[in-house]
Amino acid sequence: MKAFLTTLVLVSVIWNSYGQTGRIEGESWSNYVERTAIESDHLEPVDSYFDYFKYEIDYKNKIRSFLLDTLNKRPLARLLVLPSFTSEYVINLENIEGTYVVTKVSVDRSIWYAENPDDIKIIISERSISKTLADKIDNLFETALDQTKYKNNGMMGTDGTTYYFTSIGNSGRRTATKWSPRKGTKINQLIGITEALTLRNLNEDQLIDEIDKLMGRF
8 A cells, every 4th residue: 555655646746746846947867956945945734634645544533542642732842753664762851740751752663664563562761951041942943833734846756754743832822844854954954853852862052052053043
């Protein structure tokens, strides 16, 4: 099924690449890819539940069951990571009675490819961070979500990683998505900063400096 779906997407990519992407006449493919990466350096709206196929809904229900159900429903910031071939995971930041806790929930194998869901093992790790860093992460997510918009080209991806960004702030609960952002883009850096929250040798001062620099790019 997944091979068939990948073929369909690939056909769409090829068709879009030659007629629907907004490619400038005479523009090289490499320049086009670089230009569109810059132009689309923002989060994108999440599709409506009613637009999903049944197999997508079934998969997302498994993701919720294995990765999300144990977490607080009101995160300050949450990054859900769904790779094409490796195991899925989520990084969650929440305020628990004044303590700012980063939780990573992962699984020992891909939920998508698991033949028997009962064999999947859940792995949970936690650490606390300072209020200063938590506030910086919260503000960074809110800023990125403020700039969510639809992409203006017809490019679609095949294999890669889909990211979901969630925050609950003054604007209420918001979620946006991005597929495999290119290295050096703002969204790629946002992912790197969020991933750094789970590092064993986390340097908060250094990470805060990186956040301040990234905020200057938004």
